[in-house]
Amino acid sequence: MRKDFLPFSRPSLSESDILAVNEVLRSGWITTGPKNSQFEADICTYCGCDGAVALSSATAGMHLLLMALNIGQGDEVITPSMTWVSTVNLIVLMGAKPVFADIDKDSMLTSAELIEPLITDRTRLIIPVDFAGAAVDMEPLRTLAASRSIALVDDAAHAIGTQYNGEKTGCRGTAIFSFHPIKNITSGEGGIVCSDDAELLRTIRTLRFHGLGVDAHDRQQQGRNPQAEVLVPGFKYNMTDISAVLGLAQLARLESFIEKRTLLADRYRELLAEVDEILPLQVPAVTTRHSWNLFVVRLDTDRVRLTRDQFMEELKKRNIGTGLHFRAVHRQKYYLQNMPVAPGTLPATEWNSDRICSLPLFPDMTIDDVDSVVSAIKEVLS
Numbered sequence: 329m330r331k332d333f334l335p336f337s338r339p340s341l342s343e344s345d346i347l348a349v350n351e352v353l354r355s356g357w358i359t360t361g362p363k364n365s366q367f368e369a370d371i372c373t374y375c376g377c378d379g380a381v382a383l384s385s386a387t388a389g390m391h392l393l394l395m396a397l398n399i400g401q402g403d404e405v406i407t408p409s410m411t412w413v414s415t416v417n418l419i420v421l422m423g424a425k426p427v428f429a430d431i432d433k434d435s436m437l438t439s440a441e442l443i444e445p446l447i448t449d450r451t452r453l454i455i456p457v458d459f460a461g462a463a464v465d466m467e468p469l470r471t472l473a474a475s476r477s478i479a480l481v482d483d484a485a486h487a488i489g490t491q492y493n494g495e496k497t498g499c500r501g502t503a504i505f506s507f508h509p510i511k512n513i514t515s516g517e518g519g520i521v522c523s524d525d526a527e528l529l530r531t532i533r534t535l536r537f538h539g540l541g542v543d544a545h546d547r548q549q550q551g552r553n554p555q556a557e558v559l560v561p562g563f564k565y566n567m568t569d570i571s572a573v574l575g576l577a578q579l580a581r582l583e584s585f586i587e588k589r590t591l592l593a594d595r596y597r598e599l600l601a602e603v604d605e606i607l608p609l610q611v612p613a614v615t616t617r618h619s620w621n622l623f624v625v626r627l628d629t630d631r632v633r634l635t636r637d638q639f640m641e642e643l644k645k646r647n648i649g650t651g652l653h654f655r656a657v658h659r660q661k662y663y664l665q666n667m668p669v670a671p672g673t674l675p676a677t678e679w680n681s682d683r684i685c686s687l688p689l690f691p692d693m694t695i696d697d698v699d700s701v702v703s704a705i706k707e708v709l710s
Contacts, residue, residue: 412485
C-alpha cells in the first residue's frame with residue numbers, strides 16, 4: 329500500500345507561478361488591470377477565438393451569458409443532467425426550465441440526435457458539455473441550433489486545449505472555460521467566455537462590473553472613467569490581476585500539462601485493459617486531441633459485490649483519492665423534489681451516475697503513481 333496519500337487532483341504550481349503573483353502583489357495594481365487584459369488576449373491567441381471576457385468563475389460566465397441572451401420565465405434550456413449543478417441552478421434561478429438530455433453510454437457526451445427530440449417552441453438555448461476533456465460533436469449541433477434559431481453555448485469547463493476535428497475548443501461560436509484548481513490550468517478561481525459574437529461579449533463585459541458603461545479596467549487609461557454611469561444593473565464578477573497573472577503563467581505551460589496528462593492517461597488505459605470490472609470512457613473520433621482534465625472510469629457493478637461508493641472508500645483506505653464527476657443533477661435532492669424526471673427518461677445518464685469514479689490525474693503525478701492506483705484497484709476487486 330502507498331505510504332503517502334495520492335489526491336485525485338492537485339494544481340501544478342511552479343516557483344515561476346508564485347513569483348508572477350508576487351510581482352502583481354508588489355505592483356500596487358491587484359484587481360482587474362493590465363494582466364487581466366493580457367490574459368484575455370493570450371486566451372484568444374491560444375484558442376483562435378475573436379474575443380474573450382475573463383471572470384471570477386465559469387459559473388459567473390454562465391450567469392452573464394443567460395442574462396445576455398435574455399433567458400427567463402417560460403424559456404427552456406436543454407443541457408445534460410450529467411454536468412455540474414451550477415449550470416442547472418442558474419437556469420432555474422433565471423426562471424427558465426432545464427430540459428435534460430441523455431448522453432452516450434460509453435463516451436458520456438450528448439449529441440444532436442439526443443437533443444433534437446427535446447426541442448419545443450419554448451427552447452431558447454442548448455448547452456452541451458465537453459465532458460472530462462473530450463469534445464462534443466459540435467457541427468451537427470451548430471446545424472441544428474441554426475436551423476431552429478436557438479442559441480448554442482459550449483460548456484467547455486473541462487476542455488481548454490481540447491481539439492475537435494483538428495480545431496481548438498472555443499475557436500468558433502461561444503464557449504466557457506473554467507480555471508478552478510482541478511482544471512488543466514488554474515487562476516485560483518476564475519473562468520472566461522470566448523465568442524465570435526462581439527455584441528454578446530460587450531454585454532457580458534458591461535454586466536461583469538456593475539453595469540458600468542466602461543470596463544473594470546479601461547484599456548485607454550489605468551483606471552475607469554470617473555464619469556462612468558450604470559447602463560444596466562450589473563454584478564461584481566470581474567477577475568483580479570492576482571488571478572489573471574496566475575492564469576497567464578499556467579497558460580504558458582498548458583501544452584506540457586496536456587502532454588503529461590496524456591502520458592498518464594495512456595498508462596491507465598494500458599493497465600486497465602486487463603481489469604474487466606473497470607470500464608474507461610471511449611474517446612470519440614471527433615476528439616482529435618483529448619485534454620484529459622479527468623480520468624473517469626465506471627465500475628461494472630454487475631461483476632463485483634461492491635457499490636461505487638464502497639469502491640471509492642476502499643481505495644481511500646489504501647491512500648488513493650478519487651472523485652465523483654458527477655452525480656446526475658436530476659438526482660440531487662432539490663431536483664428530485666421539485667422537478668422529478670420520469671423513470672427511464674435518461675437511462676445512460678443514470679447508469680453512469682451510479683458507476684462513475686474519477687481516478688487521480690494531474691501533471692505532477694508519475695507513472696509509478698498510476699501503477700500504484702491500478703495495483704490498489706486490483707487489490708480491492710480481488
